Amino acid sequence: MLENYDKVLEKISKYSGLEKGEIEKKIEAKRAKLSGLISKEGAAQVVAAELGISFDNEKLKIEELLPGMRKVNFVGKVIEISPVREFIKNDRKGKVVNLFLSDETGNIKTILWDLNHIDLIEKNKIKEGDVVEISNASVRGNEVHLGSFSELKLSEEVLGDVCTEKLFREKEINELGVSDNIKVRAFIVQIFEPKFFNVCPECKKKASIQEGNFFCNTHGKIVPEKRCVINFIIDDGTETIRAVLFNENLKEFGISLENFSEKKDEFLGKELYFLGSVRKNKFFNVNEFIIEKIEEINLDELIEKMGKINH
Numbered sequence: 001m002l003e004n005y006d007k008v009l010e011k012i013s014k015y016s017g018l019e020k021g022e023i024e025k026k027i028e029a030k031r032a033k034l035s036g037l038i039s040k041e042g043a044a045q046v047v048a049a050e051l052g053i054s055f056d057n058e059k060l061k062i063e064e065l066l067p068g069m070r071k072v073n074f075v076g077k078v079i080e081i082s083p084v085r086e087f088i089k090n091d092r093k094g095k096v097v098n099l100f101l102s103d104e105t106g107n108i109k110t111i112l113w114d115l116n117h118i119d120l121i122e123k124n125k126i127k128e129g130d131v132v133e134i135s136n137a138s139v140r141g142n143e144v145h146l147g148s149f150s151e152l153k154l155s156e157e158v159l160g161d162v163c164t165e166k167l168f169r170e171k172e173i174n175e176l177g178v179s180d181n182i183k184v185r186a187f188i189v190q191i192f193e194p195k196f197f198n199v200c201p202e203c204k205k206k207a208s209i210q211e212g213n214f215f216c217n218t219h220g221k222i223v224p225e226k227r228c229v230i231n232f233i234i235d236d237g238t239e240t241i242r243a244v245l246f247n248e249n250l251k252e253f254g255i256s257l258e259n260f261s262e263k264k265d266e267f268l269g270k271e272l273y274f275l276g277s278v279r280k281n282k283f284f285n286v287n288e289f290i291i292e293k294i295e296e297i298n299l300d301e302l303i304e305k306m307g308k309i310n311h
């Protein structure tokens with residue numbers, strides 16, 4: 001995300017003739033005015049608009065698509081199409097379908113709401129593997145949305161190696177809403193004792209105990225699988241959030257129940273990258289970060305990145 005921000009900054013500088021430092025000051029002032037309710041990228045968009053710079057007529061790369069952007073145009077290869085879903089809202093029937101579009105810089109979930117666009121999918125006129133051109137779409141969170149004023153059509157463009165790997169966007173904790181594919185660099189400041197529970201081996205739902213036997217609501221009497229969950233708190237200097245690490249991912253970090261207390265000491269106070277999705281915990285009414293992956297910080301890369309930002 002920092003790289004994207006840097007690119008937008010460069011673009012604003014190029015179009016406005018202002019120094020990057022000066023633009024950054026404007027962006028920070030905008031954020032301060034909005035009490036930090038807006039991300040750096042969002043504030044950059046506002047500043048760009050105020051300077052009369054528009055990205056309207058420009059074809060953007062997928063990694064350049066930032067939350068809050070309107071009227072964006074880009075080209076992408078369809079790498080996945082979800083089944084068309086129907087819904088009813090205000091007594092009217094609607095349909096929605098998700099495409100995953102990809103270019104050499106990244107990939108993004110793209111949501112079609114317009115029946116004319118969805119028709120193209122249903123009639124197989126646009127299918128997986130096709131390259132499409134999108135105009136006049138908007139970016140909300142990490143998704144592109146196409147309404148009835150947006151355009152979707154097949155493109156003549158040939159895209160070579162597209163990026164199909166799931167991409168995580170770097171964010172600060174105070175910017176996290178409920179969202180997918182987030183990457184945060186933070187310190188582990190607290191680790192709680194692991195919790196154990198039993199799940200049904202078939203549907204993986206929590207099992208209940210009745211008279212010493214385990215039961216699943218769907219599958220009846222079962223021999224349960226043991227699961228484990230570890231909660232911890234991470235802090236990146238902007239805020240803290242509760243992170244949740246499940247069974248399946250524990251092994252990847254070399255954590256087992258036997259070595260937990262040893263590993264706990266090793267991990268506590270460590271700065272790492274955390275990748276995953278933010279979900280609302282309805283019971284406690286707080287957001288929690290469901291971790292899919294933890295990565296070590298590569299200091300060389302980081303220093304290089306910082307260098308780019310400061311120059």
Ligand SMILES: [Zn+2]
Pocket residue numbers: 200201202203204205216217218219220
């Ligand atoms: Zn079950």
